Amino acid sequence: MSWRDLPVGGIILEAGNSVKRKTGDWRVFKPIIDQDKCTRCLLCWMYCPDGVIIIRDGEYRTSSGRVWRFSLEIDYDYCKGCGICVEECPIEAISFIEEVK
Numbered sequence: 001m002s003w004r005d006l007p008v009g010g011i012i013l014e015a016g017n018s019v020k021r022k023t024g025d026w027r028v029f030k031p032i033i034d035q036d037k038c039t040r041c042l043l044c045w046m047y048c049p050d051g052v053i054i055i056r057d058g059e060y061r062t063s064s065g066r067v068w069r070f071s072l073e074i075d076y077d078y079c080k081g082c083g084i085c086v087e088e089c090p091i092e093a094i095s096f097i098e099e100v101k
């Protein structure tokens with residue numbers, strides 16, 4: 001076999017194939033949103049570089065009785081644990097704990 005027989009690298013042949021790579025395996029620390037504390041400002045959603053913070057419709061009632069019409073969830077299949085959401089949350093509603101595998 002010569003180098004000419006090798007497949008060409010660095011080319012995406014199938015659009016959207018990143019969905020098959022569950023990059024959450026890379027994570028060492030895991031962000032967890034405190035739904036009671038979260039003010040739904042959406043900064044974490046805006047800053048997440050992987051777009052893995054999901055806006056989930058549905059009523060959520062906090063322990064103090066406030067009702068929200070949506071919540072934010074993290075898709076842990078793809079969250080790499082970069083911690084940007086933790087840094088950007090203005091009220092420290094996201095904790096960052098060591099991942100347990």
Ligand code: SF4
Pocket residue numbers: 031047048049050051052053074078079080081082083084085086
């Ligand atoms: S840790 Fe990084 S990848 Fe995971 S949800 Fe936060 S910003 Fe997104």
Ligand code: SF4
Pocket residue numbers: 033037038039040041042043044045072088089090091092093094
């Ligand atoms: S940045 Fe913090 S307060 Fe704002 S939506 Fe995200 S978790 Fe909630």
